[in-house]
Amino acid sequence: MSADTRYRGYDVLDKRDTPSWDAVTRAVIDERLTAADHLPQVATGAAWRVLRALCTCIVPQPADRPAVPLAALLDRRLAANRGDGFRDARLPPLREAWRIGLDALDAESRHGHGRGFADLDDEARIDLLHRVQHGACADPAWRGMPPALFFSHRVLPDLLSAYYAHPQAWSEIGFGGPANPRGYVRMVANRRDPWEPVEARPGEEARAYRENRRVR
Amino acid sequence: MCADARERPRGAHGRAPDVFRRGGWVPMREYDDRDAVDFAIVGTGAGGATLACRLAELGFRVVAFDAGAWWRPLEEFASDEEHQAKLYWTDDRLCDGADPVRLGSNNSGKAVGGSTVHFAMVSLRFRPEWFKARSQLGYGADWPLDWREMWRYYARVERALRIAGPVRYPWGPHRGRYPYRAHELNEAALVLARGAEALGIRWTPTPLATLSAPRGPAHPCVYRGFCVSGCATNAKQSALVTWIPRALAAGAEIRDLAMVGRVAVDGADRATGVEYLREGRWRFQRARNVVVAGYAVETPRLLLLSATGRHPQGLANSSGLLGRYFTVHANQAVWGTMDDEIRSYKGPPSLAITEHWNYADEGKDFFGGYCYMSQGPLPVVWAVTQGGRGLWGKPLRAEMQKYNHQAGLKIVGETLPQADNRVTLADTKDAYGLPVARVTHAYCDNDRRLIAHSMDFMSRALAAAGARDLWRETDDTCHMAGTARMGDDPHCSVVDADCRSWDIRNLWICDGSVFPTVGGVNPSLTIQALALRTADRIAALAGRGEL
Ligand SMILES: Cc1cc2nc3c(=O)[nH]c(=O)nc-3n(C[C@H](O)[C@H](O)[C@H](O)COP(=O)(O)OP(=O)(O)OC[C@H]3O[C@@H](n4cnc5c(N)ncnc54)[C@H](O)[C@@H]3O)c2cc1C
Ligand code: SF4
Numbered sequence: 121m122s123a124d125t126r127y128r129g130y131d132v133l134d135k136r137d138t139p140s141w142d143a144v145t146r147a148v149i150d151e152r153l154t155a156a157d158h159l160p161q162v163a164t165g166a167a168w169r170v171l172r173a174l175c176t177c178i179v180p181q182p183a184d185r186p187a188v189p190l191a192a193l194l195d196r197r198l199a200a201n202r203g204d205g206f207r208d209a210r211l212p213p214l215r216e217a218w219r220i221g222l223d224a225l226d227a228e229s230r231h232g233h234g235r236g237f238a239d240l241d242d243e244a245r246i247d248l249l250h251r252v253q254h255g256a257c258a259d260p261a262w263r264g265m266p267p268a269l270f271f272s273h274r275v276l277p278d279l280l281s282a283y284y285a286h287p288q289a290w291s292e293i294g295f296g297g298p299a300n301p302r303g304y305v306r307m308v309a310n311r312r313d314p315w316e317p318v319e320a321r322p323g324e325e326a327r328a329y330r331e332n333r334r335v336r
Numbered sequence: 337m338c339a340d341a342r343e344r345p346r347g348a349h350g351r352a353p354d355v356f357r358r359g360g361w362v363p364m365r366e367y368d369d370r371d372a373v374d375f376a377i378v379g380t381g382a383g384g385a386t387l388a389c390r391l392a393e394l395g396f397r398v399v400a401f402d403a404g405a406w407w408r409p410l411e412e413f414a415s416d417e418e419h420q421a422k423l424y425w426t427d428d429r430l431c432d433g434a435d436p437v438r439l440g441s442n443n444s445g446k447a448v449g450g451s452t453v454h455f456a457m458v459s460l461r462f463r464p465e466w467f468k469a470r471s472q473l474g475y476g477a478d479w480p481l482d483w484r485e486m487w488r489y490y491a492r493v494e495r496a497l498r499i500a501g502p503v504r505y506p507w508g509p510h511r512g513r514y515p516y517r518a519h520e521l522n523e524a525a526l527v528l529a530r531g532a533e534a535l536g537i538r539w540t541p542t543p544l545a546t547l548s549a550p551r552g553p554a555h556p557c558v559y560r561g562f563c564v565s566g567c568a569t570n571a572k573q574s575a576l577v578t579w580i581p582r583a584l585a586a587g588a589e590i591r592d593l594a595m596v597g598r599v600a601v602d603g604a605d606r607a608t609g610v611e612y613l614r615e616g617r618w619r620f621q622r623a624r625n626v627v628v629a630g631y632a633v634e635t636p637r638l639l640l641l642s643a644t645g646r647h648p649q650g651l652a653n654s655s656g657l658l659g660r661y662f663t664v665h666a667n668q669a670v671w672g673t674m675d676d677e678i679r680s681y682k683g684p685p686s687l688a689i690t691e692h693w694n695y696a697d698e699g700k701d702f703f704g705g706y707c708y709m710s711q712g713p714l715p716v717v718w719a720v721t722q723g724g725r726g727l728w729g730k731p732l733r734a735e736m737q738k739y740n741h742q743a744g745l746k747i748v749g750e751t752l753p754q755a756d757n758r759v760t761l762a763d764t765k766d767a768y769g770l771p772v773a774r775v776t777h778a779y780c781d782n783d784r785r786l787i788a789h790s791m792d793f794m795s796r797a798l799a800a801a802g803a804r805d806l807w808r809e810t811d812d813t814c815h816m817a818g819t820a821r822m823g824d825d826p827h828c829s830v831v832d833a834d835c836r837s838w839d840i841r842n843l844w845i846c847d848g849s850v851f852p853t854v855g856g857v858n859p860s861l862t863i864q865a866l867a868l869r870t871a872d873r874i875a876a877l878a879g880r881g882e883l
Contacts, residue, residue, distance in 0.1 A: 126737060141415070142568065148414040178728045205425050205440030209432035209774070246729065253726065276723030280732070284719035285418040293739040295715050296681055298415030300568045303558025307522040307683055309676035319677060319740060 124182055125292045128325065129332030130317035132290045132297035138336050139302040140315055149287060149298070155192045162198035162215055163191070167222040169238035171195070174225065177245050178279045188289060193282040194218075208273055210266055218278075220263050221270045225252070227261035294319055341405035341412065342422070345593045345614060347448075352584055353408050355577050356553040356570065365587045369621050373397045376610050376623035378596045378638065381450015382863040383847030384629030385575035385583065386493075390871030392586035396878075399589045399621060401612055404447035406592035409577070413568040417716040420565035423447050423454045427772070429633060430762045434778035437664055437813050441564075444631055444816070448592050449576025451631065452860060454566050457545040457573070458686050458709065458748075459499045460857035461490045463508060463694050469853045475703035475782075476753055476853035480824040480833035481869075487511070489865035494543070497573040497864075498551050501543030507695045516548045519557065524680035524710040525688030527743040531797030537692040542709060544684055545573040545860075559683040561712055595768050599626050599642040599651055599843065607651075607843045613768055625842045625883065632662060632816035632849040636759045637773040639820070652820070652830050652837035652845070659759040662777060663818035663854050666749030666787050668810055669711065670794040671721075671742055672803025679740050685712035686746075693790070694856040702785035704750030705856035708794055711744040718742075721809055743803055745794040748814065750856040751783045759819050777813075815859050817851035834873040835866065842883065846870055 135141060136149075163171045168191065175190040203214050211217050228248060229237040237245065251257050252275075255268035262270075283289050290297045294317045296304065306313050317335055320328035346353050347364055354360030367373050375391055377384045377400040388400040407413065407423070414420060425446040431437055445451035464483035469476040487509070494501075494515060501514030518541035521529070525541070532539035546557045546567070557571035570577050580590060591614060598611040600620070607626040612619055628635050636659035640650035650658055686709035694705035713721060715736075722735050762774040779787075791808050798806055823829025826838035835850055837843040846867050848859050855862075877883050 124733065124737070144412055144568075145414040145416060148416050148419040152418075178732075180729060180733065202421065203426050203428055204438075205427065205444070206429045206431050206438055206775075208436050209430045213428065249728075272723075272726070276726075276728055277720045280719040280723045280728075281418070281716045284715040284736075285416070289736075290715060293715060293736050295739065296679070299558075299560035299562070300413075300415045301558060303560040303569075304682040305559070307520060307559065308526065309523040309674075309678060312677070312679070316679070 126319045127291060127294040127317045127332060128320060129329035130291050130294065130335055132287045132295070135297060135315060135336055138315065140300070141298050142300045145298045145300065152286065155196060156189045158189065158192040158196055160192070160195045163195050163218065163222060166226060166236065167219065169236070170222045170226050173238040173245060174222070174275070175279060177242070177249055178275065179283045188283055188286045190279060190283050193286070194278060197278070197282065208269060210269055211273060212265060217265060217270060217274050220261070220265050221274060224259055224261040224267070227259045228252070228257050231259055341407050342593070345591065346406040347590045347592045352590060353406050355408060355410070355581065358408070358411050362581070362584055364584050364589055366589050367397065367399050369619055372609070372622040372624050373399050374623070375625045375627055376621050377401065377627040377629055378610060379450060379629035379631065379634070379847060380448050380580065380590060381445065381575060381629065381631060381847065382452050382860045383867050384627065385449060385579035386864045386867035387627060387629065387846045387871055388588045388590070389579040389583035389586065390868055391874065392583050392588035394871060394875045398583070399591060399623070400583070401591045401594040401596050401610065402448045402450070403595040404445065404592065406448040407453070407576070409566060409568055409570055413566040415560065415562050415565070415568065417565050417714050420454065423566050427766050428764065429772055430764065430774045431777070432774065433757065433776040437775060437777045439633070439775065442812070442814055444633065447576070448580060448590060449574045452574040453576050454564050455574070455860060456564055456685055458689070458858045459494065459497065459543045459545045459861045460707070461487065461508070461511070462855045462857060462862055463705065466853060466855040473703065477821070477823065479852055480822055485869070486865055489868045490861060492868055493861055493864040497545045497578055498547060499543050499545055500548035502540050505543070506538040506540050507691045514543055519544060519546070519548050519684065519687055521687050522680065522683040522712070523676065523678045524712055524743050527674065527678065527798070527801045527803070528688040528690065528710040528745060531745070531801035532690050534800035535797055537690055539688055539690040542686050542689040546684055547571045547573070557684065561681045561683055561685070561714065563684050596638060597641065597768060597770055599628065599638065601642070601644060601647065601651060601840055603646070605646070605840050607840055625844065627844040627846050629845070629847040631847050632819045633759055633773050633775060635845060635847055635849045636819040637761065640761050641770060652839050652843055654839045655827055655830060657821060657828070658830050659819050660755045661753040661818035661821055662757040662759050662775060662816065663751055663753045663851070664777065664813040665815040665854060666706070666747060666751055666783060667812040667814040668749065668787050668791055668808065669744045669746035669812070670791055670798050670806055670808055671744040672798045672806040673738050673741050674743050674803055675741070677740050678743050680712040680743060681714055683712065686710055691857070693793070700789065702782050702789060704752065704782070704786055706747040706749035706786060706790050707856050708745045708747045708790065711746050715739065724809060724811065725807065743798065743801070745798055747790045747794070748856060748858055749786050749790055750854055752780055753818050753853055754780055815848070815854065817848045817854045817859060820845045820849040821852045822850040823852060834877070835870045844870065
């Protein structure tokens with residue numbers, strides 16, 4: 121795990137073959153881990169580049185570990201057309217919203233900078249996304265879809281839910297992860313079961329790291 | 337893993353899944369489509385399953401339908417938020433109005449067992465006065481029911497589900513102790529307790545529908561914390577593992593993956609059965625009585641879809657109120673960071689509660705009440721909550737690092753029934769080819785005052801418990817009700833006190849949609865109590881030849 125976590129050394133996947141994971145959970149997570157090999161099916165071509173650039177802004181990932189394939193996770197969901205069970209009436213259906221949104225991000229970028237979104241530097245991308253978030257953009261490419269709503273109802277929930285459904289993200293934030301059938305025993309403050317991660321308190325990073333390597 | 341429960345029906349060929357044994361089956365009685373059964377019930381959630389069970393036990397011939405799948409929790413419920421979305425009603429619905437609701441995961445299920453399969457198990461009674469909110473408290477509408485009778489039914493549901501709760505409940509009239517002992521508290525619950533004590537109000541371990549001691553083949557809750565993703569141990573007393581097995585044993589038939597698209601009525605305004613889609617084919621089940629129990633969006637939708645020449649506005653809608661008074665609970669929260677490690681992912685999410693502001697009337701500038709509970713969001717829900725604050729990029733990552741230190745208090749807050757909050761049909765069609773529901777919602781000023789009051793109070797409580805960097809989650813809602821309200825006047829209600837439609841006397845509605853008001857507590861216990869009462873009333877009416 122990388123330096124920006126308090127749980128260095130903890131890898132929730134080390135618990136895969138312990139009583140904290142049951143067979144169905146193993147199958148589900150194994151399948152999720154294959155996303156790295158996913159070839160884009162919905163966000164293809166230019167949209168794929170925009171999506172990847174967008175992902176690095178919404179969830180910047182540390183360079184010292186393999187990245188969670190966030191764009192692939194989203195594209196898989198779009199390919200399966202997995203909706204939420206509701207849709208703000210001002211937004212088109214899932215895939216269409218993403219198609220329009222990615223296209224509009226690129227159009228906004230070309231309009232403002234003469235380059236596609238993926239070719240902007242970080243600062244310019246973030247700047248543009250702030251404008252989208254606050255609805256301060258009006259390229260015809262949005263085709264009537266309110267940009268701020270696309271950002272708050274599609275970009276953030278869809279990308280954040282995909283990222284934090286990945287075991288690597290669980291390790292990063294010190295989540296115990298799957299817990300069936302073993303569950304948990306120690307419920308009160310500052311207590312942990314031996315199969316939960318150790319948080320590194322200042323000055324105790326090395327010890328925490330060693331213990332986290334043993335968490336099973 | 338066995339074949340996907342969503343591919344082929346499992347309740348067929350004289351057997352149904354035994355949810356208590358891996359790969360096991362139990363016998364199931366089956367009825368022919370042409371055989372006019374006593375009751376065809378649409379939906380097998382808190383209302384439908386309870387009613388199906390009791391009617392079968394009372395000797396009626398019952399077939400219940402659910403659009404969702406018949407899951408085997410022990411084998412098929414992963415400890416995973418994303419995968420378990422398979423339990424939610426994810427077919428499209430359109431949301432509009434000044435404050436559009438977010439349905440989906442936090443609002444409704446599609447499975448045998450309904451929303452109780454992934455609900456949070458909080459099992460509360462209404463405050464007695466709420467049944468007469470209009471005449472005793474000055475807002476909303478009266479229920480055509482007496483609270484004493486409802487309290488007897490509450491006690492029956494609590495026994496049937498082995499509710500785990502305190503010996504003495506701090507609010508309201510005496511209710512006796514809960515069948516099973518209260519659960520151990522996690523630190524998130526103790527934060528609520530400290531805040532309440534600092535502010536001088538009472539709190540209690542939450543009465544929960546999950547086992548604190550063994551029950552038959554089910555063992556107690558293991559505190560794994562994935563409750564709203566479905567319980568893989570069967571500790572959770574969902575309809576799937578309680579009323580449904582009982583219903584089967586009593587001779588009811590349950591048809592999974594069976595979407596009802598229309599309730600049929602004849603020229604004499606009698607329901608004759610239901611049209612349903614199963615295994616790619618539309619069929620018709622004849623029935624002497626039809627019960628709709630699809631929850632507060634699907635129930636009005638189905639009755640609107642069933643419009644005929646004689647009932648152009650939909651069935652049971654001569655009052656024009658079907659679909660109106662769609663009422664949610666406000667579900668706002670205050671969150672903060674603690675110095676301690678809280679790790680609120682351990683245990684059921686809401687182990688402690690205060691109903692202080694449900695029972696206190698002094699010091700309020702609004703009608704209605706709210707309770708608030710401790711929280712235990714898992715990472716996906718937590719990240720999306722951060723997104724709801726507008727966080728992304730580096731600030732989001734920094735906030736997510738505090739996951740194990742966060743604690744929060746969240747209300748279930750009463751909103752007022754408003755006629756213009758409603759369910760109608762949209763132009764868009766779903767995968768079955770049926771128009772989807774459009775759900776229009778706005779808060780009123782009273783709702784906003786209640787929310788503001790709760791957030792100020794919870795902020796003080798959380799700060800008193802030692803939380804720093806408080807922030808407010810302002811736009812969540814949960815639970816739905818009201819779209820087929822009960823009453824004692826056919827002009828002002830859709831069903832009578834027995835959940836029987838005024839217009840079509842052999843059509844019944846048995847789910848959250850009959851609530852005239854929602855109170856400040858989660859609805860499932862009240863829905864189940866109503867279903868028990870409805871079953872008894874049906875038996876009594878049948879005995880008198882009045883069905
Ligand atoms: C995440 C979550 C947490 C919750 N937590 C709590 C809690 O802690 N305490 C509490 O009291 N309540 C809670 N609730 C609410 C509670 O689960 C519901 O209020 C209750 O289950 C509603 O009961 P119902 O019978 O009206 O509908 P449901 O239980 O939703 O059942 C309706 C069923 O009808 C089926 N159906 C609908 N239309 C059709 C059709 N046309 N044909 C065939 N089948 C159809 C659906 O598939 C569904 O299975 C929670 C809900 C959710 C979603
Ligand atoms: S915490 Fe208890 S009720 Fe919740 S899912 Fe786990 S075992 Fe079931």
